[in-house]
Amino acid sequence: MDWLYNEFKQTGKDYASQEEVEIYDPSHDDFRNIRQEIAYAESWILPNPNASILDIGCGTGNFSIHFAKSFQKVYALDISPPMLSFARAKSNLLNLHNIDYIHGGYLNYKLPDNSIYGVISSLSLHHLPDFWKAKALDRIFLILKPAGKLYLHDVVIPNEFPEKAIQDFIDLQGERGGNFLREDTLIHFKEEFSTFDWIMQTMLINAGFHIQEVSTRDKVLKTYLCEKPPII
Numbered sequence: 001m002d003w004l005y006n007e008f009k010q011t012g013k014d015y016a017s018q019e020e021v022e023i024y025d026p027s028h029d030d031f032r033n034i035r036q037e038i039a040y041a042e043s044w045i046l047p048n049p050n051a052s053i054l055d056i057g058c059g060t061g062n063f064s065i066h067f068a069k070s071f072q073k074v075y076a077l078d079i080s081p082p083m084l085s086f087a088r089a090k091s092n093l094l095n096l097h098n099i100d101y102i103h104g105g106y107l108n109y110k111l112p113d114n115s116i117y118g119v120i121s122s123l124s125l126h127h128l129p130d131f132w133k134a135k136a137l138d139r140i141f142l143i144l145k146p147a148g149k150l151y152l153h154d155v156v157i158p159n160e161f162p163e164k165a166i167q168d169f170i171d172l173q174g175e176r177g178g179n180f181l182r183e184d185t186l187i188h189f190k191e192e193f194s195t196f197d198w199i200m201q202t203m204l205i206n207a208g209f210h211i212q213e214v215s216t217r218d219k220v221l222k223t224y225l226c227e228k229p230p231i232i
């Protein structure tokens, strides 16, 4: 398909820069409780030592590394080689050798249909424009086993008072992390592809998912716990 979106080109924040990779975890600590996020993901994608999971846009590897302790195999995917090297170094230090780090993205990876128990997509789907988000969700649906789980967390714009929610979040990020985090958030909305909640939910449903829970923090940080229906 020669019109396939070029997902290997970084949009907005350049996560292929070594400097951005090194500052990623400390700067995110200013506005996220990553342990809490991982615990929430794990309450949905329950530990299963006989199963495989896929972490798309794994970044510095926090989710992959945690899930590798209770799963047979983790496929950790990212389009940024420095992110993958950084995450790999972290997991080597912990002697975790069941993570396959793959240079790839939402639209390119190849895994067999009905083979994956759970998929994690945290703060990465917004790098694709909406048409390609829908395609990415279709692909995730295909590779999940029946009753497989998707944990989707991202910056998503509320249907009501969207401009105010965006401005409030930018201001809040400035209070939490000074100019760096404020700029980071500005770039997010100016150059990346966060979409509306109603579009995200419609895309999930059209892909075939059952949305079991939606939660919101800071007006624009949304988590969707989704399931591929079991075969009856």
Ligand SMILES: C[S@@+](CC[C@H](N)C(=O)[O-])C[C@H]1O[C@@H](n2cnc3c(N)ncnc32)[C@H](O)[C@@H]1O
Pocket: 007, 008, 015, 016, 056, 057, 058, 059, 060, 061, 062, 077, 078, 079, 080, 083, 104, 105, 106, 107, 121, 122, 123, 124, 127, 128
């Ligand atoms: C904001 S970071 C999120 C990292 C991690 N999942 C987290 O929750 O902290 C976004 C990551 O998505 C990656 N990314 C961007 N576009 C992607 C794509 N099309 N497929 C896979 N990963 C992508 C970036 O390289 C970056 O490492």
